[in-house]
Amino acid sequence: MDLTALQAFDLVATHGGYGKASRASGYAKATLSRQIMELEHRKGVRLIERGARTLRLTEEGAALHARTHGLLGDLADAVESIHNGGQQPRGTLRVSAPVLFSHTLLVPLAAEFTRRYPGITLDIRAEDRRVDLVEDGFDIAIRVNPPADSLLVGRCFARDRMLLAAPAGLRLPRRTANPPEIPAVVLANAAVQNTWTFLHGKTTRTVTPTPRIVLSSLLMVRDAVRAGTGAALLPQSMTRPGPATEGLRIWGIVPDRPVELWALHSSRRLASPRVTAFIDFLCEQFPDRWL
Known part of the structure; x- marks a missing residue:
């Protein structure tokens, strides 16, 4: 042909x-x-x-x-x-990334990447839908806890962990025979859990969340907790001390909810120099693999 x-x-x-x-x-x-x-x-x-x-x-x-x-x-x-040869990669690199990661961390990383690789134009789409890299024309998809997929390969470049956060004015209930109920803010489309188990210091505690608000983004969930609506599961990276987390109290670590961020590309295509450069860059930005 x-x-x-x-x-x-x-x-x-x-x-x-x-x-x-x-x-x-x-x-x-x-x-x-x-x-x-x-x-x-x-x-x-x-x-x-x-x-x-x-x-x-x-x-x-x-x-x-x-x-x-x-x-x-x-x-x-x-x-x-x-x-x-030894020259830097060039061309357009299309990346699909989760909304939360895009809005909180990806923009400064993208700015540094384009300074380091001036020949590459980044086209980043912040969306939580599961894109098809081939059909939708993306080079890389950043995903949270992706399932095994024979059509995709990549690397885990960062990890996070879930915490149980509550408004400063909400007291942790005393331990009872049955897990006590607490007002809760929950994320839409998240896996339904009848109870939340967490490590409070050296003690394992369990509570029963009673949803008061269901929201579509973790940023909204955090704001609702700060406003006093109820407790919620939040990534540790969203609860670091600062103006955006004033009014939050951390009750403990949720041990059974690991969070991994992966940069994936199609296994049916050779990884281009642009793809390799971007994934290597992401791994470099998180040397200890924690957000």
């Missing part, structure tokens, strides 16, 4: 039209059109349905694009790596 024609097809399919592909690549629209028509002729199938103002991939075209887009990216990265 003619690699040049396949690259032309990938450009048009990726950008959704000849004009956009031409502007992005510098190739003339007529050249791209001719190469794709020659590819269709050699394969004996139509890959693109051409309308007066619209363009869409046929079923065969969509299948070919899904199978070859990543491979062409791998090839481009390999050529770039050989060409650059």
Whole structure:
């Protein structure tokens, strides 16, 4: 198969039209059109349905694009790596990261990374949805406690632990035969737990949370605890002394809720110099692996 024609097809399919592909690549629209028509002729199938103002991939075209887009990216990265030799990596790196990590820690890290690698443009999307790296076009996904996935590989670059935090005015109930009830602030979509067990000093304690508010972000949960609504499970990294944590009292460590942050990339693609540089950088920023 003619690699040049396949690259032309990938450009048009990726950008959704000849004009956009031409502007992005510098190739003339007529050249791209001719190469794709020659590819269709050699394969004996139509890959693109051409309308007066619209363009869409046929079923065969969509299948070919899904199978070859990543491979062409791998090839481009390999050529770039050989060409650059000892030079720094270049290009755009698309990263999907959880909202909390993005808003609290990732921005200063991204600023330092771009200073260190001026040839890389970071495109970071803060979202808690589980993206598909290949279909959604991301190079790296930062995830919390990700399940094993044969399609993804990566490294754990930081750890955290969960604490039971309460408003300063809420007293820890005395130990009773049954776990005492406490007003609680809970995170939406979190695993439902009938009781919370934690280490209070050297003593293991258990309480029964009674939800008063259900919120969609940990930042909102922390603010609700500070406002006196009830106790909540919060990462230790969100409870360090400072203006944002005034009014919080830590009751103890929750031992059965470890938190690991992983930087993952597709196992079906070679790790580009950009991906390797970013993951190495993240690990370097947390040398003891704790947030």
